[in-house]
Amino acid sequence: MPVPLADKLTIDELSIHLGEWQVYRLNERVEMTKQSLDLLLVLADAWPNTVSQQELMRDVWPDKVVSEQSVKQAIKRLRESLGDLGESYIKVVRGRGYRLDVNKVEAIQRIQKAPEIQRAPEAQPTPH
Numbered sequence: 001m002p003v004p005l006a007d008k009l010t011i012d013e014l015s016i017h018l019g020e021w022q023v024y025r026l027n028e029r030v031e032m033t034k035q036s037l038d039l040l041l042v043l044a045d046a047w048p049n050t051v052s053q054q055e056l057m058r059d060v061w062p063d064k065v066v067s068e069q070s071v072k073q074a075i076k077r078l079r080e081s082l083g084d085l086g087e088s089y090i091k092v093v094r095g096r097g098y099r100l101d102v103n104k105v106e107a108i109q110r111i112q113k114a115p116e117i118q119r120a121p122e123a124q125p126t127p128h
Contacts, residue, residue, distance in 0.1 A: 043100040052097035
């Protein structure tokens with residue numbers, strides 16, 4: 001699964017703190033399994049495009065063989081985790097796969113403070 005090169009990902013009302021692997025909705029924590037978070041990240045990475053079931057199987061379960069029914073159940077659990085946003089955020093594209101139906105997906109990289117330059121100590125005169 002591709003991991004965004006950012007510290008935080010925002011998806012409309014949701015923010016995903018990638019260093020903590022935590023999801024928040026308007027600053028309230030959203031309980032979500034790792035698998036649901038992986039699904040959400042794959043859909044966000046592909047946004048606004050559709051992701052096929054085969055792509056989800058490959059990216060979310062790279063070392064396992066899973067059925068299409070397993071993908072459907074995982075999507076159902078993701079929707080349940082998202083509460084009232086679930087049905088509106090995760091759309092089925094008949095015959096093609098799933099799509100994240102949101103207004104924006106934005107990766108935010110924290111600006112790190114530049115390291116301070118260490119100066120060499122000034123030379124002390126040596127006694128003669």
